[in-house]
Amino acid sequence: MSNTRLRFAPAPTGSLHLGSARTALFNWLAARGLGGELILRIEDTNAELSKPELIDNIYRSLDWLQIEFDGEPVRQSERTDLYNDAVEQWLSDDLAYVDDGAVRFRVPTEGVTSWYDLVRGNVSFENEHIEDFVVRRADGTATFFTANAVDDFELGITHVVRGEDLINVTPKVLMLRRALGASDTPEFAHLPLIVNEQRKKLSKRRDDVALESYRERGVLAPAMINYLALLGWGPPDDIEVRPIEEIISLFELTDVNPSSAMFDLKKLEAINAEYIRAMSPEDFSHALTPWIKEESWGAVVGADELLKVAPLIQERTKVLSEGPAQLDFFFLTNPEFDEAAWTKVMRSDEAPLILSAVKTAVAEVKWDSTALHEMLRSIGEQHGMKLGKAQAPLRVAITGRSVGPPLFESMQFLGRETVVQRITAAQQKLDTNKPIDSP
RNA sequence: GCCCCCAUCGUCUAGCGGCCUAGGACACUGGCCUUUCACGCCAGCAGCACGGGUUCGAAUCCCGUUGGGGGUGCCA
Numbered sequence: 001m002s003n004t005r006l007r008f009a010p011a012p013t014g015s016l017h018l019g020s021a022r023t024a025l026f027n028w029l030a031a032r033g034l035g036g037e038l039i040l041r042i043e044d045t046n047a048e049l050s051k052p053e054l055i056d057n058i059y060r061s062l063d064w065l066q067i068e069f070d071g072e073p074v075r076q077s078e079r080t081d082l083y084n085d086a087v088e089q090w091l092s093d094d095l096a097y098v099d100d101g102a103v104r105f106r107v108p109t110e111g112v113t114s115w116y117d118l119v120r121g122n123v124s125f126e127n128e129h130i131e132d133f134v135v136r137r138a139d140g141t142a143t144f145f146t147a148n149a150v151d152d153f154e155l156g157i158t159h160v161v162r163g164e165d166l167i168n169v170t171p172k173v174l175m176l177r178r179a180l181g182a183s184d185t186p187e188f189a190h191l192p193l194i195v196n197e198q199r200k201k202l203s204k205r206r207d208d209v210a211l212e213s214y215r216e217r218g219v220l221a222p223a224m225i226n227y228l229a230l231l232g233w234g235p236p237d238d239i240e241v242r243p244i245e246e247i248i249s250l251f252e253l254t255d256v257n258p259s260s261a262m263f264d265l266k267k268l269e270a271i272n273a274e275y276i277r278a279m280s281p282e283d284f285s286h287a288l289t290p291w292i293k294e295e296s297w298g299a300v301v302g303a304d305e306l307l308k309v310a311p312l313i314q315e316r317t318k319v320l321s322e323g324p325a326q327l328d329f330f331f332l333t334n335p336e337f338d339e340a341a342w343t344k345v346m347r348s349d350e351a352p353l354i355l356s357a358v359k360t361a362v363a364e365v366k367w368d369s370t371a372l373h374e375m376l377r378s379i380g381e382q383h384g385m386k387l388g389k390a391q392a393p394l395r396v397a398i399t400g401r402s403v404g405p406p407l408f409e410s411m412q413f414l415g416r417e418t419v420v421q422r423i424t425a426a427q428q429k430l431d432t433n434k435p436i437d438s439p
Numbered sequence: 440g441c442c443c444c445c446a447u448c449g450u451c452u453a454g455c456g457g458c459c460u461a462g463g464a465c466a467c468u469g470g471c472c473u474u475u476c477a478c479g480c481c482a483g484c485a486g487c488a489c490g491g492g493u494u495c496g497a498a499u500c501c502c503g504u505u506g507g508g509g510g511u512g513c514c515a
Contacts, residue, residue: 011515043515102513120444129442137513144515168443168510192445199507227451230464234452238463257452259445260508267451267465277478316477373474380474391474403476 004036006159007152008069011043012054015210016061018263019163019194019202022228026191027161028067029229029251037070039155044077045147061211064221074155076147083142086150086180087135095179101138105145105176107131113171118159118189119256125171133172145169149176152186159187161253164260165201166190189253192232193260202263214268218291218320223272231261241274273318285310288323295324297331305331308413312405329399330413335422337429341402350383351393352430357382358394359423367416369408376408397426 008024010016016024031038042058044050062069087103090096096105107130114124135146142150152160152173167190174185193201202209214224222244229247230240233256276284285307292298292306313326329335345351357379365375373387380390395407398419404410411419 009515013515045515049515100513104513123443125443131511134513139513141513143513148515163509164444165509166515169515190444193509195508197450201509230451232451234463236453238453240452240464261452262450264450264465270465273478313477315479376474387474389474395475399475401475405476407474 003156004031004034004158005039005156006031006034006036006161007039007041007074007155007157008067009041009043009148009151009162010058011045012049012051012058014054014204015057015212017202017204018209018211018214018228021061021065021211021224022194022231023161023163023191024062024067025065025225025228026189026232026251026253026256029248030159030161030189030253032248033251034159036158038068039071040069040073041151041155042073042075042077043144043147044075045141045144047077050075050077057212064215065211065225066221074151076151079147079151080142082150082154083136083146084140086146086176087142090135090179093179096135097132099132102134103136104132105135105172105179107133107172107175113174115170115174115185115188117167118187118253119192120190120258123167123170123190125168127171130171135176145172145176149173149180153177153180153182157186159189159253161189161191164190164193187253189256191256192258194231194263195260196263199260199262201260207263216321218322219268219272220275220287220320223268223275226275227268227271230267231263232256241271269318276317276320277315279314281307281311281314284314288320291320291323292327295328297328298324301331309405309410312409312413316405326404329401329404330410334425335400337396337400337426338402341396341400342429344402345392345396346426346430348393350385350390352427353383354379354385354390354393355397355423355427355430359420359427362416362419362423367412369406369412372408372411393426394423398422 006027008027010020010024028038030036040058040062042055044055059073087096090105091098091103094106096103098104108127111127112124113127113130114122117123133145134143136142148169151157170188170190177185196202196207200206208214211224215221225244226241226247229251233251234240235242235247235250236255237250279287285303288310289303289306292301309327309330310323313323316326317323358376361375361379362372365371376390376394377387380387383390391407392402395404396402398407398411398414414422
């Protein structure tokens, strides 16, 4: 039986922060790799942080990422007696004293407090630079230091994996741990910070740090996990996009890079796109459904219909939220013409010719994408145009845009009648716009 | 100010004294493929912050400089 035990200890301050998510992930990876336990400890040391909705948000985010914990979550709000006992003990041992109603810990004025950090090597602080810090507030509640030290000790935590922003609280916590009677020191691993383009720690104010918002944009959980794992760590074989099981078996805390890592949305999206492409059409279509349902035209779209068109955009989709804009023309009765696309391709002399030729041919042609393909190829040829050029006006007529999913497959789905209607609509717009002095 | 941490392509990283004329990925550029876009493929651009050591040999070890970041609450 293993005695290894790690913990992820978020403070419920709103939507789970990207940095917290990465910390949770690394704790999980380390715990799995070490064959140890991982517990979730909610640091809700004050009533403000104890709100059910904030706690739920943490559960929901962790659940989405599929990071699993052992046992029931530990709530610091339910352990105040433990913290109080510890403070009382320090007081009676004269390791702490009362100051303005609060209790401060006596920090030695000499010596150093140090530890060997799994990601940074030796880190040491001279005690003379550490002030007598508060362990219990005047209102009687325990501070972060106390709760942290008591819980890590009582819970038998062997590995503390957390952000580098907490590196300077470590000596304090170590002192308290000793004052608690502990003779051992847990392993520490201080993870590099995740920073923005300005190289500043990701913050709620400046940056989009809510894990939730990436989920809402249509980032897949496995892709998010995969990307987060790459922030501060890299596989030795250079294969970055891979199943979580492989990441678990390759991951080592001692391999974590100590320097801060910039959050790169482009790379996240590239990885997400790769995960999307790897999905089965059924899974992709299913995953896309919530985004479709949000559209005014989406409510009536059936699962079977969606499954027919979703594969046409699958390899063109980086995040699921891009789905509706790519598919709307399939379901809108009168999709609008994009003006830029219209002026780009419809002003040519050939455009009206292509349109009318297609409209005629379409009445007869066998209704499948291969036949439609051949039809347009031959019409284009008659006008001395390559297929790439000939499809442009037709695409704008039918989809309203100059780019989109494969045209003939799209036409096949829309059906003969709709295709004729849309070509007619485009012809009318062409006539309306025609300059008066034109022949 | 003081304390602590960090320093390989624009970005994320591999490298842990010779295999490095530094590898991969994202981004970017060019080309091929092609019904647009995308995918895929090929090619290209681009980096060991600087200065001293140590060593036969340093991206790799040590020191310093510079630069960046974090912390400095009776927040966590």
